[in-house]
Amino acid sequence: MVDAARARKLADRIQQIVAEMLERRIKDPRLGFVTVTDTRITADLREATVFYTVFGSEVERADSAAALESAKGIIRSEVGRQTGVRFTPTLTFKHDPLPDSARQLDDLINVAKARDAEVARQAQSASYAGEADPYRKPDEGEDDQA
Numbered sequence: 001m002v003d004a005a006r007a008r009k010l011a012d013r014i015q016q017i018v019a020e021m022l023e024r025r026i027k028d029p030r031l032g033f034v035t036v037t038d039t040r041i042t043a044d045l046r047e048a049t050v051f052y053t054v055f056g057s058e059v060e061r062a063d064s065a066a067a068l069e070s071a072k073g074i075i076r077s078e079v080g081r082q083t084g085v086r087f088t089p090t091l092t093f094k095h096d097p098l099p100d101s102a103r104q105l106d107d108l109i110n111v112a113k114a115r116d117a118e119v120a121r122q123a124q125s126a127s128y129a130g131e132a133d134p135y136r137k138p139d140e141g142e143d144d145q146a
Contacts, residue, residue, distance in 0.1 A: 007041050010083065014048050015039035016093075017079050026071045030063040032056050036098045041089060048089040050097035061095065070095040
C-alpha cells in the first residue's frame with residue numbers, strides 16, 4: 001500500500017498520458033470526440049479506472065468505447081514507459097455519466113425557474129381573499145370604557 005498523495009499523483013499522470021495519447025497517437029476512426037474526465041487508481045497501484053465522456057450520440061459512444069478497448073494495450077505500454085513504475089497498472093475505461101446528469105439537472109432547474117416566474121407573474125395581479133391585515137386589533141373605544 002502506498003500513501004494517498006502518491007496514488008493521486010500517479011492517477012493524475014495517467015490521466016494526462018491517456019488524454020495525450022487519444023489526442024495525438026491513437027488514429028482509430030471509431031474514436032469520437034473523447035474527453036478524459038477523471039482517473040482513479042487502487043491503493044496498491046495495480047488497477048486504474050479512466051473515466052471519459054463522448055460528445056455525440058449513443059452510436060458514437062459505443063464506437064468510442066470499442067476503440068478505447070482496442071487501444072488499451074498501446075495506451076498501457078505508454079503509461080508504463082512514461083511513469084516508470086515497477087508494475088504498470090491495468091487500465092479500465094468507463095463512461096462517465098456526470099455530464100449527462102449535470103445536463104439533466106440544468107434542465108430541471110430551468111423548468112423550476114420557469115414555474116417560479118409563472119407563479120410570480122400570477123401573484124402580481126392577485127389580491128387578498130379577506131382583509132389586507134387579517135389580525136384583530138383592539139377597538140379604540142374599548143380603552144375608554146374600562
